Amino acid sequence: MAELNVNIGNLQLKNPVMTASGTFGYGIEYSDFMDISRLGGIFVKGTTIQPREGNLYPRMAETPSGMLNAVGLQNKGAQYFVDHIYPKIKDIDTNMIVNVSGSSVETYVECAEKIADLDKIPAIELNISCPNVKQGGMAFGVTTSGASEVVKAVRKVYPKTLIVKLSPNVTDITEIAKAVEAEGADSVSLINTMLGMAIDAEKRKPVLSTITGGLSGPCVKPVALRMVWQTYKAVKIPIIGLGGISNWKDAVEFMLAGATAIQIGTYNFIDPAVGIKVIEGMDDYCNRHGFSSVRELTGALNA
Numbered sequence: 001m002a003e004l005n006v007n008i009g010n011l012q013l014k015n016p017v018m019t020a021s022g023t024f025g026y027g028i029e030y031s032d033f034m035d036i037s038r039l040g041g042i043f044v045k046g047t048t049i050q051p052r053e054g055n056l057y058p059r060m061a062e063t064p065s066g067m068l069n070a071v072g073l074q075n076k077g078a079q080y081f082v083d084h085i086y087p088k089i090k091d092i093d094t095n096m097i098v099n100v101s102g103s104s105v106e107t108y109v110e111c112a113e114k115i116a117d118l119d120k121i122p123a124i125e126l127n128i129s130c131p132n133v134k135q136g137g138m139a140f141g142v143t144t145s146g147a148s149e150v151v152k153a154v155r156k157v158y159p160k161t162l163i164v165k166l167s168p169n170v171t172d173i174t175e176i177a178k179a180v181e182a183e184g185a186d187s188v189s190l191i192n193t194m195l196g197m198a199i200d201a202e203k204r205k206p207v208l209s210t211i212t213g214g215l216s217g218p219c220v221k222p223v224a225l226r227m228v229w230q231t232y233k234a235v236k237i238p239i240i241g242l243g244g245i246s247n248w249k250d251a252v253e254f255m256l257a258g259a260t261a262i263q264i265g266t267y268n269f270i271d272p273a274v275g276i277k278v279i280e281g282m283d284d285y286c287n288r289h290g291f292s293s294v295r296e297l298t299g300a301l302n303a
Ligand SMILES: Cc1cc2nc3c(=O)[nH]c(=O)nc-3n(C[C@H](O)[C@H](O)[C@H](O)COP(=O)(O)O)c2cc1C
Pocket: 020, 021, 022, 023, 045, 046, 047, 069, 071, 073, 099, 127, 130, 165, 191, 192, 193, 215, 216, 217, 218, 220, 242, 243, 244, 245, 263, 264, 265, 266, 267
């Protein structure tokens, strides 16, 4: 068996396979179906300081090889998370990572501070890339100045592993990655969803209440892979790759492109146990190709 453990900053993962925010609830919803502690980590639902109702329905649309969503960070707020969710997930034997969002620098900071106090949460993922909220979200992640400002402020109050989730809706993702690295991010995760749109021709109406939404699933994989490869050449901090991963082969491709670890999102809706299959497939790949550790895959593309 190959060694599967990897590190992201000070975060130690038993393997590089994790589930993406917004697609795997708080993990516990799946614990009857599978051993969720086998995953390297679980990125829980997007959390904001104030509760959010999310956007009006309809807020999902199917697309060829993917989906559009405009959920809009529906959650009950950070205090509810601390009081009601944290006690239920704190003893799960894997890395439980909170995805933090905000509508202003101050609200990002407040939310990160609150989560920092929770002993069993070893890291946060700063979501500066949500395309489905009117204020904040992606607005911070599409300029180097916006990304720098929010990461700098959060870094001051958050001493544990800080992962910054990047938006693909930019001209050059490496500029944003370099900007957040310079402000002390320990890692970048990419990609969040791509801004898209669906139209009902019969009704001559948009399908989503928000008109535009975030595209995810297998259709975005080539874009995500390209961005991981570009970012790998531009920064020194570890990269968590995601976007369209649906099997072990996809996951290996992201590692070869430069990812140290990966997340699986939309595909959990099709097969909630996909993560376990990806861990087993990666192990098998390493054995077949003579890699003693999965860490040797990172950036090992012959290009
Ligand atoms: C229904 C849904 C909800 C999501 N919610 C969040 C969220 O709260 N925070 C976040 O950073 N990303 C969120 N995402 C984006 C995913 O975490 C992921 O970045 C994206 O879907 C690309 O990966 P995938 O193609 O494997 O799904 C959401 C995606 C979907 C489909």
